Amino acid sequence: MTTYGDLSIVPRTLLGPGPSDVHPRVLQALAYPPVGHLDPQFLNLMNEVQELLRFVFQTENSLTIPVSGTGTAGMEAAFANFVEPGDSVLIGVNGYFSERMVDMAGRYGAVVRRLERPWGEVFTPEEIEDALRAQPAKLVALVHAETSTGALQPLAEIAGIVHRYGSLLLADCVTSLGGLPVQIDAWDVDIAYSGTQKCIGAPPGLAPLTIGPRAREALEKRTTKVPNWYLDLTTVAQYWGAARTYHHTAPINMNYALREALRMIQEEGLEARFARHQAHAELLWAGLEEMDIGLHVEPQYRLPTLTTVRVPAGVDEMAVRKTLLERYNVEIGGGLGALKGQVWRVGLMGYSSQQKNVTLLLAALREILGR
């Protein structure tokens, strides 16, 4: 059979929708020899990871853990645990990942109601209230930071409304956590998840998840078993809680890496980190404007972490991405779903959010586009 050589990969600068670049300190932690998942040293590290995740989520929720899969496993854990067959779920659909929520919730037997907005726009508190007044729901699901559109959905006011109508609020924070404010307790979000490979600055492989008191109560009141063994929070919580009951083997090395990435967030400080993401995004936006290239999302709802850039008329968007990758070793993303072919997606997240990356990308685009 074929024999294979040493791992040989040309490093890239990752400025797409994720994964983002990973700091050498995090890669070094990743490569530390594993210990057992019940080793007291690992149990101690789990406590630290949980404490640090609470810090980044800005929450006191005891059930705050890294789910053993990538971001989508976080979404799956959210729907698997909080939907029972026949439950009514209201989903704000304005992008690729909210469409994924619709599909996923349906698989768990939810009666899904779609509230729709064009891709790149967000929902007003009034729209959510009108929808709940018309018909109640057990769960309202929104994407805080839509990776497919670059739009930022404000949540604080909506959370109050959702609770007034007796619903739980579930938020997808995959492209926000660690890059812009995610205030689980202050906003009163019940269920939120993210991924490690975007603004957190670790490789892909874990999905931070936090569950608030109302949601825990709902979990305890389930009348059916969670139809997903691997992601069943009623049992996973016993491994991450005081009992430390074996559930499944945790991805040990990914937890080493996550701890280091979270520690770097703590060192930088949340406010400074958010300001850095905002400043580099604004540099990018100004540079694109100078080149007369438009942005897809209105300024007031524009994500600092992921920018959807309108492909200028007459430009072959795929050829530009190919040139960026092959000649410059820079990755940016193409459009997904409704925005396919219409936008590029530029991520400035975690360690990728650096002045030098903005300068490089703008200069490379100028060379390629001749602007």
Next chain:
Amino acid sequence: MTTYGDLSIVPRTLLGPGPSDVHPRVLQALAYPPVGHLDPQFLNLMNEVQELLRFVFQTENSLTIPVSGTGTAGMEAAFANFVEPGDSVLIGVNGYFSERMVDMAGRYGAVVRRLERPWGEVFTPEEIEDALRAQPAKLVALVHAETSTGALQPLAEIAGIVHRYGSLLLADCVTSLGGLPVQIDAWDVDIAYSGTQKCIGAPPGLAPLTIGPRAREALEKRTTKVPNWYLDLTTVAQYWGAARTYHHTAPINMNYALREALRMIQEEGLEARFARHQAHAELLWAGLEEMDIGLHVEPQYRLPTLTTVRVPAGVDEMAVRKTLLERYNVEIGGGLGALKGQVWRVGLMGYSSQQKNVTLLLAALREILGR
């Protein structure tokens, strides 16, 4: 809030039921900077990982992939995709992980029939045939290598019987793949999964899975959507197949590590690797016998990768494990479920299967037990 120091973990020698020690080459590959999950370099690496997995599984199955989770995610993928509500599933229950199968299959709506054997024993082809003759089943599930008991379930003859009765054969190979023969095609197993952290020699985080032609046909004939979005093989297969359609972000770095671990298996050769595992297991067994310590499983069904050691009368099994860990930095496992308190579990898997580890463990046990 608390601040946290550098990652500071005392390395262990991992001789428990997994994770096992990881070779420095694999850890080095793990720490290589990530590229995007649609980068042509990563797509090429995915092809290599699949080829190498087919080599280790001894199969031509095109749908042979690493599932994005630890070993239990492999089990979950197997049941989520091949069970529809009302399907009859026959499970051979003779240990902790076959009990897990029962729980999991039930969550997917299976009508589960238990065929039981004491923990540490295995099923004869006749028993399987009698059970299927009495009542057919869509799926027969067995654990090839029971991590909780140390027993090895022969599969070749059973596969023929299972197919004669029109059923699919599902095998848990978590503690066998890469450490002893797993011949998917020669034995004609339809669905098999494993974990990366045992005999494969990589950290935990991926679950190798292979699906044969009969099972693929069954998948295509499903009348309901797979009730698990993250592990839905009908869509995951499109990312791992020619289309390369984005499904979820793959754990990039874990795939680097898996490639390197599989490459090392190829370099060593399967036969040589199995012989190494067998030889070190026999050394361990002989050494324990010399100390007058018994083994739980009959020689003809004894796993070379995981040995269940009977705790001698009057010995505090937990104190021995604690001393091994704290004084010698050696990890072994305790008993699970029905064998709790009665056995130690000693794994000699992957990079942990070395002469020096056998010698060390026997010597340490002699010191601790005074034998």
